[in-house]
Amino acid sequence: MPATGTNSPTAGTAPSSAADGVRLAGVSFAYGPAAVVRDLSLAVPADAFCALLGPSGCGKTTLLKMIAGELVPQAGRVSVNGRDVTATPPEARNIGTVYQSYALFPHLTAWKNVAFGLEVRGVPKATVAERVEALLHRVRLTRDEWHRRPAQLSGGQQQRVAVARALAFGPDLLLLDEPLANLDRQLREEMRVELRRVHAESGTTTILVTHDQEEALAAADLIGVMYAGRLLQLGPPREVYDRPRTPFVARFLGDANLLPDGTMIRPEAIPVGGPRQGTVTRVTFHGGFQAVEFDADGQPLKLHTSTQQRWTVGDPIRFVLPESAVWAIPEADPTP
């Protein structure tokens, strides 16, 4: 289902009533004269895993802070599950947040960190213990790690504690602020799978903020691309990747050949062999595939192909631009 309207994109993966999930309506925020988020509207259906993707400085973290209640928007409304929380203090929003730095309380053990949200709500001790232990099991922390302080845990373990802490009190919404940025590549991929699993098990509406397009594509079932304080497009990963609404979206989600006529084709959609011919200008080996850049009648193009065939600069290359893979980008980028 393609989104409609530049500033009011909506998309659905699961049937849900309009009141469910997170809704932002015309939200704006500026630090002094510098507008960070501009008249932004967004609807994330309940139970969805949505990734907000954008370069640093695009306003995604500010947006997250407005949803969490750390910042109050200067214009517009924020609602969660049908409840207007625009001016609600953060502690009354029932939203769990996992910070990039995890922000675990250094003076408390993993167990006590997870218990925090329950204890401040005055939940009875026995229930707290039950919930905390269930969550620590769910994020796969071993028993001897439960009573360690954050400094005695690895980055991956700290991240699990942060996720458990954010879920412990049964939040209406889970916010993840670049939670994988501080992990090394292998752990990042592991944790991405973990986050998906935790999301599937808890069924909590989740918004992930990231600048890593690979992470967004792999983790989320809904992707919003932000640029200069605006939401350019919101939709399922495949749709946003295959049918980007503006040139920025096309480029930010991966390699894209942007053609002078306003169309786009992904490098992996260009097969080798065919009626047209070009001259190889550069070959980059990527392990699983190679990227071949070539010049076709003055138009620089790039294709991804298997590593079987060896190319060198200056070689002729035959190719075709399949009609079905060429996408006409419907809109221009907004001026920043």
Next chain:
Amino acid sequence: MTRSAPLLLSAPAVALLGGFVLAPLVLLVRVSLCEPAAGRGFYTPDTFTLQNYARLFDPHHRSIVAFTVGFALAVAAVSLLVGYPLALFIRGRADRWQPLAVGLVLIPKTAGTLAAVFGLQRLLPRGLVSAALTEAYLIVPYAVLVLVVQLRAIDPTLTAAARGLGASRWQAFRRVTLPLSWPGVILAGELGLAWGIGAMAGPLFLGGPAEMTLAVEVQRQAFEYGRWPQAAADAVALAVLALLALAAARLRRSP
């Protein structure tokens, strides 16, 4: 750099501490073990007695020690009660204002202790409260300095995280900010205690006759009665008391 460089670098400090702290301290202890002067001089040399220390346990001295400890606790408590909220307030300002705010708090220290005490003497009536407030006034800038540094070391994301998890402002303070600033509270408390135990100017110039701390007693024994060995024993007791107070503050665990 040679191996002896660190030794050389610490030489001035060693000389200063050795010459002006350690040597007088040895002399002080020796004098405290002498008979009082029989005629001219400060003490009778080459005598040895424990009577000055025995007298520390007479009712007069016992009440002075008890008052000194209570007075020091009050000074430390007042300096924390005034200093902690002030430090929290300063920590809450924008980064660029914080050095200015700390500077403003420190400005009264430029007046010097005596000028401050004589100034307060004109404003406050004599009495226990005035004496304690005066000493607290003198120590609060240091308490604020210590506490602001400690509070600034706490990642502000932690308080935001606490609020997000459902903690009210008070709960976030009680469960996160206070425990994480506890080392600063201990340090500022120790400063207040040590300062209060050695307090003389406040009790002497703003206290009544009942506000008799050990330091005032040292001063009286030496300059009013000319009993220098007793003054020395009192001074040793003062130092021991200060050390005990610091040790006790260290035993207190975080909340």
